[in-house]
Amino acid sequence: MDTASLADLAVDIAREAGDLARRRREEGVAIAATKSAIADIVTEADREVELLIRARLDAARPGDGFLGEESGAERSGAEITWVVDPIDGTVNYAYGSPHYAVSIAAVTGEPDARTWTALVGVVHQPVTGETFHAVRGEGAWLGDRRLHVGEVGEAGGLVATGFGYDPATHAGDLARVAAVMPLARDLRRAGAASLDLAYVAAGRLDGYFERGLHPWDHAAGGLLVEEAGGVVTGAPDGRPGREMTVAAGAVLHARIVEALGL
Structure with a gap:
């Protein structure tokens, strides 16, 4: 190939x-x-x-x-x-x-x-x-x-997320933000999953999590993160998917996964 x-x-x-x-x-x-x-x-x-x-x-x-x-x-x-x-x-x-x-x-x-x-x-x-x-x-x-994923210091990570278009999902999205915020230096919500993942790979963000992604949202960006030394998982079955996608360096990734109860 x-x-x-x-x-x-x-x-x-x-x-x-x-x-x-x-x-x-x-x-x-x-x-x-x-x-x-x-x-x-x-x-x-x-x-x-x-x-x-x-x-x-x-x-x-x-x-x-x-x-x-x-x-x-x-x-x-x-x-x-x-x-x-x-x-x-x-x-x-x-x-x-x-x-x-x-x-x-x-x-x-x-x-x-x-x-x-x-x-x-x-x-x-x-x-x-x-x-x-x-x-x-x-x-x-x-x-x-x-590119290399960033390392998180004592101040926490710069973390990105997104929200679903259906208003019925917003309460759950906000609850997940509340769960992750103790780990974060600050939060970004920019509105393009592929770029959020690319920015994690480039060290412009430390981590990213979002519910509701489709395969085309994470296929390219997920590989960018992995090849930059990061970890990309989610749900169902531990793979990025509709229930959750999480991408970050290994240490922050583990902390976000724990905070989200995955």
């Missing part, structure tokens, strides 16, 4: 997709639909960017599997499946906040986060132009700088 070629392809496509997303944002955003809740939106740009990514992948690697936030799963039986979030942080994007990203991962096997193994992960932030990438066994990188 030539993982370096997979990574180069993912980086090139993510940057092209990011350029398209940025141009469409400058032209003005059209809301196409809502998803799980009225606050959970999808823009026309989400769909257009995913179509571009899929077309480029089909041209370069016909027959590979695909799992996209906007178009769902295509089970091909191929060795590689691409897991794509075309614009992670759509609400930020719609409001003009620069904190959004294109996330692309290449995983082995069927598009099932409970069983796959991520080989390549790329998170590209169009506004800053930063491209985080990781290859299994070869580290996590921002350009030519190798």
Whole structure:
């Protein structure tokens, strides 16, 4: 398996997709639909960017599997499946906040986060132009700088989280924040899971936890954290999932897991 070629392809496509997303944002955003809740939106740009990514992948690697936030799963039986979030942080994007990203991962096997193994992960932030990438066994990188998770001192860790779109989940989300805050120097809630995970890998955050993530939210960013020396687990079954995702360096990760009762 030539993982370096997979990574180069993912980086090139993510940057092209990011350029398209940025141009469409400058032209003005059209809301196409809502998803799980009225606050959970999808823009026309989400769909257009995913179509571009899929077309480029089909041209370069016909027959590979695909799992996209906007178009769902295509089970091909191929060795590689691409897991794509075309614009992670759509609400930020719609409001003009620069904190959004294109996330692309290449995983082995069927598009099932409970069983796959991520080989390549790329998170590209169009506004800053930063491209985080990781290859299994070869580290996590921002350009030519190798990334390492941070070490937490006596003041505690800088921790990020997120909240669900359904108001019925907010009380539980706030209770989890209260449980983790004694471990934290401070809390961040920026609204793009892939970037939160990339920032943990880069040491810009010390830890991250969130309930309700989909596979495309954590596929690329989770590998970034692991290859930067961190730990990524969750629930159900100890894997990142809908019930919980936790990412941090080993010491803080263990403390967050204990605080959350996982």
